[in-house]
Structures are given as C-alpha cells and as structure tokens.
Amino acid sequence: MTENAIIELQRVGKWYGHYHAxxxxxxxxxxxxxxxxxxxxxxGKSTMIRCINRLEAHQSGNIIVNGTELTDDVKSVxxxxxxxxxxxxxxxxxxxxxxxxxxxxxPIWVRGTxxxxxxxxxxxxxxxxxxxxxxxxxxxxLSGGQQQRxxxxxxxxxxxxxxxxxxxxxxLDPEMVKEVLDVMIELAEEGMTMVCVTxxxxxxxxxxxxxxxxxxxxxxxxxxxAEFFGNPRSERTRQFLGQILEH
Amino acid sequence: MSKELTSxxxxxxxxxEEEPSQAMVPPPALTALKPFGWARNNLFNSRLNTALTLSCxxxxxxxxxxxxxxxxxxxxxxxxxxxxxxxxxxxxxxxAAKHRPIFFGTYPYEEQWxxxxxxxxxxxxxxxSAMRACWRPWLVGVWFGCLTAMGALMWGGVxxxxxxxxxRWGGLPITLMLSVFAIALAFPLSVVLALGRQSGLPAIxxxxxxxxxxxxxxxxxxxxxxASVMFPLFLPEGVTxxxxxxxxxxxxxxxxxxxxxxxxxxLQAIPKGQYEAADALGLGYWQKMMLIILPQALRIVxxxxxxxxxxxxxxxxxxxxxGLYDLLTAANIATTDPEWRPFFGEVYVFVGLIFWGFCxxxxxxxxxxxxxxxxxxxx
Numbered sequence: 057m058t059e060n061a062i063i064e065l066q067r068v069g070k071w072y073g074h075y076h077a078x079x080x081x082x083x084x085x086x087x088x089x090x091x092x093x094x095x096x097x098x099x100g101k102s103t104m105i106r107c108i109n110r111l112e113a114h115q116s117g118n119i120i121v122n123g124t125e126l127t128d129d130v131k132s133v134x135x136x137x138x139x140x141x142x143x144x145x146x147x148x149x150x151x152x153x154x155x156x157x158x159x160x161x162x163p164i165w166v167r168g169t170x171x172x173x174x175x176x177x178x179x180x181x182x183x184x185x186x187x188x189x190x191x192x193x194x195x196x197x198l199s200g201g202q203q204q205r206x207x208x209x210x211x212x213x214x215x216x217x218x219x220x221x222x223x224x225x226x227x228l229d230p231e232m233v234k235e236v237l238d239v240m241i242e243l244a245e246e247g248m249t250m251v252c253v254t255x256x257x258x259x260x261x262x263x264x265x266x267x268x269x270x271x272x273x274x275x276x277x278x279x280x281x282a283e284f285f286g287n288p289r290s291e292r293t294r295q296f297l298g299q300i301l302e303h
Numbered sequence: 304m305s306k307e308l309t310s311x312x313x314x315x316x317x318x319x320e321e322e323p324s325q326a327m328v329p330p331p332a333l334t335a336l337k338p339f340g341w342a343r344n345n346l347f348n349s350r351l352n353t354a355l356t357l358s359c360x361x362x363x364x365x366x367x368x369x370x371x372x373x374x375x376x377x378x379x380x381x382x383x384x385x386x387x388x389x390x391x392x393x394x395x396x397x398x399a400a401k402h403r404p405i406f407f408g409t410y411p412y413e414e415q416w417x418x419x420x421x422x423x424x425x426x427x428x429x430x431x432s433a434m435r436a437c438w439r440p441w442l443v444g445v446w447f448g449c450l451t452a453m454g455a456l457m458w459g460g461v462x463x464x465x466x467x468x469x470x471r472w473g474g475l476p477i478t479l480m481l482s483v484f485a486i487a488l489a490f491p492l493s494v495v496l497a498l499g500r501q502s503g504l505p506a507i508x509x510x511x512x513x514x515x516x517x518x519x520x521x522x523x524x525x526x527x528x529x530a531s532v533m534f535p536l537f538l539p540e541g542v543t544x545x546x547x548x549x550x551x552x553x554x555x556x557x558x559x560x561x562x563x564x565x566x567x568x569x570l571q572a573i574p575k576g577q578y579e580a581a582d583a584l585g586l587g588y589w590q591k592m593m594l595i596i597l598p599q600a601l602r603i604v605x606x607x608x609x610x611x612x613x614x615x616x617x618x619x620x621x622x623x624x625x626g627l628y629d630l631l632t633a634a635n636i637a638t639t640d641p642e643w644r645p646f647f648g649e650v651y652v653f654v655g656l657i658f659w660g661f662c663x664x665x666x667x668x669x670x671x672x673x674x675x676x677x678x679x680x681x682x
Contacts, residue, residue, distance in 0.1 A: 111579050137585035148580035152598050161594060162584035214584060 062087045062122050062218060062249055063108060069116035070103060070273075077103045078114065079273040085266075087217075090250045092260040092281075095270035096296060101253045104270070105220045108251065109140045122217060138166065141211030145223040147203040149195035155182070155206050156191040159213045167214070174213065181209040185239050201232025205239055212243075219243065221252040257300065261285060269293050374652075384642045394646040398653050401637040405650065408473015408633035414465065418476045421456040424449050425479055433668055435675065469547050473628030475657075477547075481629065482616040485554040489615070490608075492555065493562030494601075498592060500567055511563075518560030523621055527553045531625035550622045558615045565607035569600030602676045609669035613662045630654060 063085040070078040078100050085091055093101045106112040107119060110126055110133045119126040121136045150158050159178035163169040169177075182188040185205040187198075195203055204224060211219060221240065225233045237259050244250055244263045254260070260267050260281055267284040269277040269292075277284065277293045288294050346356040377392025387394035398405075407415045428449040431437050457476065460466035499511035518526065530553030531546060538544065573596055581591040601608070623632040634654045638647035 109583055111582060134585060134587075137583060140583075142580075142583035144576060144580065144583075146574075146576050148574075148576035150577065150580070150595055150599075152602070162586060165590050165594065166585045166587075210584070 060086055061120075062089075063251070064120040065104070065108075065117070066119075067117040068104070068107060068114045068119060070100075070107065070112065070114050077273050078107070080117070081270075081273075081275055082117075083268065083275060083278070085249065085251065088247045088249055089265050090244050090263055091252065091266045091268055092264040093251065093253045093268045093270060094255065094257070094260065094296075095276075098272075099270040100273040101270050102222050103273075105222055105251050105253055108218075108220060109137050109142055111142075138214065139216055140218045140220060141214055141216035142220045143204070143207050143211055143222065143224045145226050147195070147200070147207045147227075149203055149207055149210070151195050154192050154194055155187070155198070158195065158206060159210050162210075163213050178209070178213050181212050182206075184242070185209045186235075199232060200228045201235045204228065204232075204236045208236075208239055208243070218249045218251070221250065221254065223253050223255070225254065225256055255300065257285070269296065271296070384646075387646060393649050393652075395649060397638075397643050397646045397649050401640070401643065401650065404474075404637040405630070405634045405654065406474045407476070408628040408636070409471050410473060410476075411465070411467060411471070414459070414467060417456040417459065417464065417467075418472070418474070421453040422475055422479060424453055424456075425476075425483070429483065469545065472547070474633035475630050477622070477627060477633075478616075478619050478630040481547075481551055481554060481619045481622060481627075484551055485558055485619070486612050486615055488551075488555045489558035489562055492559040493566050494597065496559060496563035497566035497570055500563065501570060514556075515560045515563050518557055519564075523554075523557050523618055524624055526557045527621060527625050529553065546625065547627065550625055550627055554615065554618065554622070558611060558618075561614075562608060562611050565604050565611060566600065568607065569602075569604035570596065572603050573600050602673075605669055605673050605676070609665055609672075613665050616661060616665070617658060630657065 061084040063083070065081055065083040068078055068081045069076075081100070081104055083091075083104075093105065095101050103112055107114045108121060108126075113128075114126075122139050124132055124135050126132055126136055149155075150161070153161065156175065156178055159181065160171065160174045163174040163177075164171055179188055179191060182191055185208055187202055187205050187209070190198055190202060190206075195206065198206065208219075208224075224240070225236050228236060233256070237256060240250070240252070240259070241263055252259075252264075264281050267277075267279060267281050268275055269284070269288075269290075271292050276290050277288065279289070284293070285297065288297060345352075347353045373392045375392075377390060379387045379390045379392065379394050379396055381399065382390075382394075382396045384394075384397075387396060403412065403415060407418050410418055428446060431445065432442060455461050456464070457472060458467060458469070496511050496515060499507045500515065502508045502511070527550060530549045534549055534552075535543065577595055577599065578591065581595045586594065620629050620631040622629055623635075628636070631654055634650050635647075638644060638650050
C-alpha cells in the first residue's frame with residue numbers, strides 16, 4: 057500500500073498546550089480510496105484530517121500528500137492545498153459573494169483560470185450537485201443542505217485529487233442529510249480519493265473502503281467496513297459501535 | 304377559514320405571506336396611531352411620565368421662543384454694525400460682510416475665485432465618488448484630474464495666475480483638504496495596522512501595537528506639535544517638509560490609530576471558518592484578506608469608521624495651534640475687526656452650521672452605505 061499511497065501519515069503528533077491531541081498517528085491512504093474516520097468526540101478525528109491540509113500544524117512525525125512532504129515551508133503548504141479540497145461542518149461559504157462567485161473565486165485567483173471558462177465549469181458542477189438554479193443567489197438565501205452542496209461544488213472547482221470532509225452532515229437538519237450524502241456517494245463512485253469524518257454509519261458501510269476508528273488521539277482500528285462492523289477486533293471499538301448502533 | 308382571514312388582511316401584510324403564523328395576528332388597533340390616543344398612551348400613561356412630559360414642554364417653552372426671537376424675528380439681515388448695535392437680535396449682516404475672510408482666510412482678495420473653484424471641484428469630485436454607479440476605474444482618472452486642477456488653482460503660477468504660497472491659504476480649502484486627505488490616507492493605513500496587529504509575526508505585531516497605543520495615548524494637539532516642531536529637528540540639514548504636509552501627516556497618523564482599532568473589531572467579528580475556508584482553497588494571505596475577510600469586516604464596522612471620519616473632520620480645527628488657518632481660525636480672525644467685534648457669536652453659529660452640514664452629510668451617507676452593502680447580504 058505504501059508505494060502508491062496518496063496520503064501518508066507517519067507517527068504524527070500534535071499537542072494543544074499540554075493536551076495531547078494526536079498520538080503517533082500513522083495511516084496510509086491509497087489513490088481512489090474512500091476512508092471514513094469515526095470515533096467519539098474529542099478523539100482527534102477532525103484534528104487529523106485538518107492536519108492533512110495544514111489547517112492545523114502537526115508537531116512531530118511526517119505527512120506526505122501526493123509526493124509532497126508537508127513542512128513549515130509555505131510552498132509545500134500551497135502545493136498541497138491546491139490538490140486537497142475540504143468541506144466543513146458549518147459550510148463556511150462566503151456570505152458576501154453569490155453562489156457562483158463562491159465557486160469561481162479560488163480558481164480565478166489561485167489557478168489563474170479565465171473567468172468565462174471557470175464559470176462554465178462551475179455551472180456544470182452546480183448541475184451535478186443539482187443546484188444550478190441557485191447560482192446567482194447568496195448563500196444566506198439557501199437551506200443548509202443546499203449550502204453544503206454548494207460547498208462541495210466549490211471544493212471540486214479547484215479540481216482536487218483528494219477531498220476531505222469534516223463532519224459534513226452534522227450541522228444539517230435530518231431531512232437534508234440525504235441530499236448531501238447522495239452527492240458524496242456519486243463523488244465516491246467517480247473514483248475520488250475521500251477522507252470523511254462522519255457519524256453516518258450507513259454511509260460508511262455502503263461507500264467506505266476502509267473505516268478508521270480513533271479514540272483519545274490514537275488510531276485504534278483500521279479495517280474494511282464489513283470487518284469493522286461485523287467483527288471488530290478491539291474492545292474500545294465494540295463499545296463505541298454498541299453506543300451508536302443502539303438506536 | 305384561513306382563506307377568509309387572508310382576504311381580509313390589509314395589503315401590507317402580503318409581505319408576510321411566507322410566515323402564515325404572523326399574518327394571523329391582527330394589525331395593531333388604528334386608534335393607537337391617532338395623535339391624541341398616542342400621546343395618552345405614551346406621554347401621560349403614568350405620573351412620572353406626565354411630570355417628565357410637562358417639564359420637557361416647559362423647557363421648550365422657555366428656550367425656543369427667545370431663541371427664535373434672537374435668531375430670526377429681531378435679527379438684522381442687512382445693515383451696518385451701527386444698525387446691528389441698535390437692534391436686539393442677531394446680526395447676520397456680519398456674515399455678508401465677512402464671508403470672504405471666513406471662507407478663504409488670507410488668500411489674496413482678488414484671487415479668491417481660485418480657492419472657491421477649487422473647493423467646488425473638490426466637493427463635486429467627492430459627490431461623484433460617493434455614488435455607487437461611479438465606482439469604476441475612471442474615477443481614479445477623475446481624481447487625478449481634479450487634484451491637478453486644484454493644485455494649479457491654489458498655487459497658481461501657471462496659465463497667467465499669480466503664485467500664492469501655501470502659507471497664505473486658509474479657511475474652507477484648508478479644512479476640506481486636510482480632512483479629506485487625512486481620511487483618505489488614514490483609512491488604508493489603518494487597515495494595514497489592524498492586520499499587522501493580528502499578524503503571526505511578533506515583530507510586526509509589536510510595531511503595530513506600539514504605534515497604535517502611542518498615538519491613542521497622546522492628545523492630538525501634542526501629535527500636531529510633534530509633527531510641526533519636533534519632526535524638522537530630526538531631518539537632515541537643508542531638508543524641509545512643508546508645514547501643511549507635516550500637519551496632514553500628524554492628523555493622518557492620529558486618525559489611522561483610532562481607525563485601526565475599529566477595523567480590528569470588524570476582523571475579530573469574522574468567524575474562524577471564513578479564514579479556514581479561504582486557507583483550504585489555497586488563497587494566499589493577501590488574497591484571503593482582500594477578497595474574503597476585509598469585504599465582510601469593513602461592512603460591519605461602517606458605523607465606527609464613519610464616526611472616526613466625522614471626528615477627524617472636526618479635529619482639523621486643531622491645526623490652528625501649529626499656525627494653519629482652517630475654517631474656524633479664519634472665522635476667528637475675521638471677527639477681530641473692531642467694528643464687528645461684538646457679533647462674533649453669529650460667526651461661530653454660522654461656522655458651526657457649516658461643520659454640522661458636512662458631518663451630517665457623512666452620517667447620512669454612512670446610513671445609506673450600510674443599507675446598500677447589506678442589501679444582498681442576508682444571512
């Protein structure tokens with residue numbers, strides 16, 4: 057796996073003051089692999105994926121994304137961020153820009169794409185997330201589910217090789233979860249490399265190639281979903297699954 | 304049932320269509336809006352309120368009629384100082400007699416059409432810049448042309464106009480130029496200071512915090528003194544910086560420090576997620592700030608920023624202490640004529656009205672700007 061890994065975490069450590077957020081996290085993700093990261097809150101899941109595009113800086117170990125090692129060097133961060141798209145729990149759309157402007161801003165300023173060209177691309181992405189008719193509205197005029205789909209389209213407009221999802225459905229009303237998951241499933245079917253922190257176990261079962269379980273800043277278990285849900289190895293995993301699958 | 308209610312609703316209620324629960328609430332009884340009922344409900348609804356209402360009316364009764372008597376009814380509108388002395392009321396003829404030195408100070412009398420034209424040009428340029436439809440690249444050209452023309456008019460020495468050194472300028476042109484240039488220069492500087500204060504680089508942060516705290520901790524008068532008296536001492540032999548320019552620098556730096564704190568307030572109000580989204584998309588620091596953060600942050604702080612603009616406009620009158628003749632100083636000097644001396648009060652009222660006019664325009668403009676910038680920004 058290691059030879060053709062697109063994301064490689066090697067003994068990554070991170071502290072917030074004295075709080076040890078990540079403890080020797082090692083993980084290797086192959087091209088086109090779909091990884092679902094789950095675990096109780098405070099287990100370091102979000103911190104881990106936010107380290108992958110340097111929204112948080114790791115303090116020990118190595119992170120290598122698509123052949124570039126992530127260091128304090130601004131160049132390496134720039135290179136990696138251009139290849140990694142991210143979707144946040146709270147959408148984080150830019151409220152002062154229209155939906156279309158949200159999508160085209162980064163391609164125009166970061167990649168230097170011509171405006172007319174990227175607008176066409178952006179509209180086709182909006183089509184794919186079934187929201188083209190809202191292109192000229194402002195984010196504040198959209199529902200949560202619509203906003204999150206715009207956020208996914210915005211990340212895709214940068215043509216990333218990897219997509220990170222940080223609890224993409226946690227801030228949504230229940231009836232809007234499905235429309236966002238549907239878009240994510242389509243994306244997975246197209247072969248995108250995806251790392252997704254989520255509590256949607258249904259999504260994990262149907263889409264993931266690998267499920268990563270974290271607790272207290274460490275990776276406890278890495279397994280294919282069938283094995284993870286059917287025959288978890290560690291006691292901590294069984295306990296967690298027992299809690300969330302109870303309902 | 305609900306259909307019936309809908310049809311009986313007044314026309315204005317149609318805008319609440321999407322919130323049916325609100326539309327069901329009947330509009331407030333119309334009787335409450337009639338003056339008599341309104342006064343009873345709002346002004347005389349308790350003993351305390353009745354007492355307060357009556358005392359306010361009494362104060363108005365004692366203050367307003369004598370004021371009107373002085374300012375309008377008994378006032379002398381055209382007349383000599385002698386006629387003014389004989390009359391009881393205000394002597395507005397001093398304005399007619401002294402408006403030239405009030406507006407233009409010691410600028411050569413025959414040449415005063417030049418500062419007048421320069422001020423008119425300046426105000427037109429400001430008016431044009433205030434309109435949204437004119438926020439185009441050509442506006443830069445308009446300003447370039449305007450400033451060149453103003454310079455030519457004020458200094459002269461070209462096109463057969465006599466040269467007038469800028470120590471003879473005074474009155475309204477000085478007030479307008481100082482305040483507008485100070486505001487125009489202080490604003491970008493304040494944004495840089497505010498960003499610097501939030502910078503991750505300790506040296507830059509310390510520099511910005513130090514500057515802001517120094518400027519805020521010192522009265523404007525001493526900043527102006529420093530700029531005017533101390534600053535030349537640090538310059539190498541033979542290098543001089545114009546007095547007007549030095550005062551402008553002092554005023555700019557002082558205003559920038561205060562503005563920077565207002566801008567910082569806006570920066571802090573922007574959720575962390577906006578910074579992260581911009582980072583994740585790969586935007587660089589300046590792109591992130593100019594495209595994402597500042598457009599949102601500055602919108603929030605329009606009221607405190609305009610507050611500072613207004614304050615800066617009025618502060619220009621302090622340049623008198625370094626020997627510049629702004630509008631207020633020019634007016635002050637205009638009243639030294641012994642004949643008209645007793646009527647200095649009227650001149651101050653007049654100048655006060657001019658200041659108020661400018662400040663009130665700014666205030667109204669800021670309200671418009673706030674509405675305009677939030678039109679599409681419904682969260």
